[in-house]
Amino acid sequence: MTDYFEVHERDGAARVGELRLESPVTTPALVDHVLEDAGSLWSADRAVPEGDESTLTVLPHRAFPGGTAAEVQDSFAVDSPDVDYPSVAVVSSESATDQGTDAYAVSDVQSITGHGAALVEAVVTVREAIPADTALYFSGVATPRNVAVLAYAGVDLFDETAAVVKGTEGRYLTTDEAYFLEDLAELPCSCPACQQPREEFTREDCAEHNANALRAELGIVRRRIRDGRLRDYVEGQARQNQWLTAAMRELDSQWGYLEERTPILRDAQINASTSDTIRRVEIQRYADRVTSRYRNRFKNPLVLVPCSAAKPYSESQSHRQFHDAIQWRGHLVSMTSPIGVVPQELETTYPAQHYDTVVTGRWSEEEKRFVSDVLQRYLERNDYPEIIAHVPDEGYRDIVGRVEEELGLEVTYTVPEGGHPTDEESLANLSSALSGQLKYSKREREHNTVRAIADYLLGDGAGDDLFVDMQTTSRYPKIQVRDEEDTQLATMVPQYGTLSFTLEGAKRWVDSDVPTKRVEIDGFVPHGSVLAPGIVDADEEIRVGDEVVVEGPKAFGIGRAEMFGREMRESSRGIAAEIRHVEEK
8 A cells, every 4th residue: 555656547557647746756657857766775784865845755775686596585575664755665576575665666577578469477476466556666677669568568667778778879869769869860859859950969968858758658648548448549650660560469369367457448548450450358258258258148049240330339330231131020139340249239239339440341360260250159048930141241250150160050141242231132032031020119128228238247147146026117228227117227428338227226236146246335424426535346347448346334325346356445535435325324
């Protein structure tokens, strides 16, 4: 826990925070100007400095380079003293422990920079070993090109050292390259250091420029975190260097680390502009929940259709034409990259209506493999009396064909070879294929939507358990869920495709067999927000954006999580949950 660092906004592992010094510093940031180093104990004994709240003090330490034997680290380990001012403990990525400080500097960072797997392993290992509300400091490695990826991984604090040293060596840094100064015919920058003729530009000016470029890049990173769109930026930025691309992909493989820190919903749109988007937590989580939690409740045939550019799909011109032909006689499921498959009940659920993708009409092999795998898992879980594929040739038919062959299915194709799904002939074929099928009612459609969203959010079977008896009012997608006595239980939130519970809905949730995401608080009645210091315990499975039951000796409430579960327990500052409804016991 820390008194001098607070996280304000989160974007996966990346955070915008605040070093709470006399002159606060917004992170991710350079901290050269506020850092005081008490020195290494290898060279001499060091007294614990007096320190103060104007600086961030690195406590006396013994730094271990990468590869130092464990027994050596154990023999010479230093326990950081308990101080009452902003402090930094120096730790090795191989043996990091909670030292009770506000920030942690990684001693072997030089040996892991440039190696994607080593970098990610170090960040994840240290982050898991230190409290969630403390800052991580990487010294001597930040450049304009790599700092976005480092922040994305979860690093909060940096210094100018590497940028300045490279400048004095005559290396001119940008976000995509490091140029030899003598190779530059002109200065491709408008920072103060570059406001002079090229021939008068010195290595000292180059060092100043590099520091300016690094500060400017950190400004972009902070803005992207606030917008919830750092990943979009990093997917492009990492392309400038092989090891940064490797680091991003290695980080994607650290599912537990990233998934715990990634919100289940957000306002930001996902720009699916590279193949790496498929590996994003939001995409993989959606595909996993659709194929392990969602269960089809309709008795009608399955109708597979292509996605649309407009979101939600049902508001697009093409899907209106599909609906006119289907007339609620088939269960509509959209196929799309990078999401996979989207049942009609979950078309508004994040990120199904929050992405945009590059449309070329050509599918990559990676996209085909991913969508066919998701479709196969979906069909292995859900039974249909008939499968109709109303899809064009380009990619879609290939994907359906792969699954058809793998599972030994019989699929009816309604789009002629070379045709388009919205052609008159194709739509007529679709309508004809559903001839004789009974329509399902608006009531069935709305009830199945509510139950499907509950499954997706809370777990397999949650919808049937929580909403055995219910009625729905208002119009889709703002459905209100009520019990048989007309007591409101929940409301569908169209912006995210989620459910917002009332107190009565929360009580039904607690009394059910559905696992409850519970936050235990101290003896007070919260109004508006629950701050981290008031948290006694929190469920490990809580993610940012989850519905959470908040309960203590004096109060029972329902709200939305603003921290993940472990962060709630470990943090000493910040908003843990926003309360929607509360009652005093």
